[in-house]
Amino acid sequence: MAGPIVARTRAELVAARGASSVSFVPTMGALHDGHVQLLKHARPLGETLVASIFVNPTQFAPGEDYDDYPRTFDTDLERCAEAGVDVVFAPTVPVMYPSGLVDTVTVDPGPLGAILEGASRPTHFRGVLTVVAKLFGLVRPDVAVFGEKDFQQLTLIRQMARELALGVDVVGCPTVREADGLAMSSRNRYLSADERATAAAISAALRAGVAAAAGGPDAVLAAAHAVIDPADVDLDYLVLTDPELGPAVPGADARLLVAARVGRPRLLDNIGLTLGRPS
Structure with a gap:
């Protein structure tokens, strides 16, 4: 079975995406069975299934594990192939942030972004929503699938897509658990x-x-x-x-x-x- 097309630039993504309907699963890589279930859930929702693999620096605060976050790209590609992914978008930081990591245009998460995770990580959801908005603009999906494990994130992304009229149907997928009940992460x-x-x-x-x-x-x-x-x-x-x-x-x-x-x-x-x- 042939593996997915790997697109690393904006132009390569446009060429690989084509004109068909698109379902999309954004990830930071280090894919596990929970990610595979997201991909399988998204597979029938569009003619082309796109997954992104990008460890987004703007959602990590100083002292968090950005540098140590697991990066397992070759294994990730195998898992994407297993789930029927057509295109893997794997950009570099300059591709996603061509102006640099500066506070130019960002997405303000609003009041819901200041509670729970936002209270502990005040800049986190601004980084998450900004990169997801960028990915939606680049991939132009019809449907995007996110896990319910990060429920506040899912809620905020749904709110962003609705209030900014992004034209993306944001779908939640139930949390996948280990045998002992621990949520996969x-x-x-x-x-x-x-x-x-x-x-x-x-x-x-x-x-x-x-x-x-x-x-x-x-x-x-x-x-x-x-x-x-x-x-x-x-x-x-x-x-x-x-x-x-x-x-x-x-x-x-x-x-x-x-x-x-x-x-x-x-x-x-x-x-x-x-x-x-x-x-």
């Missing part, structure tokens, strides 16, 4: 064996929250917090919101989101649930 490789066992408490806390959903918001949060030992898991936040990241409403759909550090990596996870009304 490129940063999981930073975990030692002992840390990996400890990190399983994060998804266990979400499941406990779901099991307590009939009791309403307070019951959900109490059940989830009870699973996490702060001596082992450095919890950043464990919050309950509505599906648009606003206040959770008893008797309605909600989202339970968590961010925590176990050893070196900062791990994100979330789960959907329907809240009961406490008596």
Whole structure:
């Protein structure tokens, strides 16, 4: 089976993309089974499936792991071929930022970008939305698929596409998990064996929250917090919101989101649930 076309410049992307309908999966590489599921989900949504592989410097703050972020391009191409990708767009930083990494035109994420991940990483979502807007402009997809694991990111990208009238249907794909429940992430490789066992408490806390959903918001949060030992898991936040990241409403759909550090990596996870009304 022939592998995907690799486009590294804007001109090569235009030539490879053609005139057909396009489904698109942006990635930073280091592809795992979760990425493969995103690609397979996107495969039937367009005539041409494009994946991008680009470690975006503007979404990393000083001191974060930009330089150490895993880069496994040859293996990534194999995984793309496995999933039926037609074109891999793998630009360099100058291709994506021809004016340099300067604050010229960027995308402001607005109020939703200042909470949760935005509170801990104030410049993160500006970098994410700016690069995704650039990628949408270059790839010109009809549909773009993102994982629900990064739920705040997915919500903000949907909002950006809608409010800026970008003409892209942004689709969420359910989180793919390891056998122990840990959400798949490129940063999981930073975990030692002992840390990996400890990190399983994060998804266990979400499941406990779901099991307590009939009791309403307070019951959900109490059940989830009870699973996490702060001596082992450095919890950043464990919050309950509505599906648009606003206040959770008893008797309605909600989202339970968590961010925590176990050893070196900062791990994100979330789960959907329907809240009961406490008596």
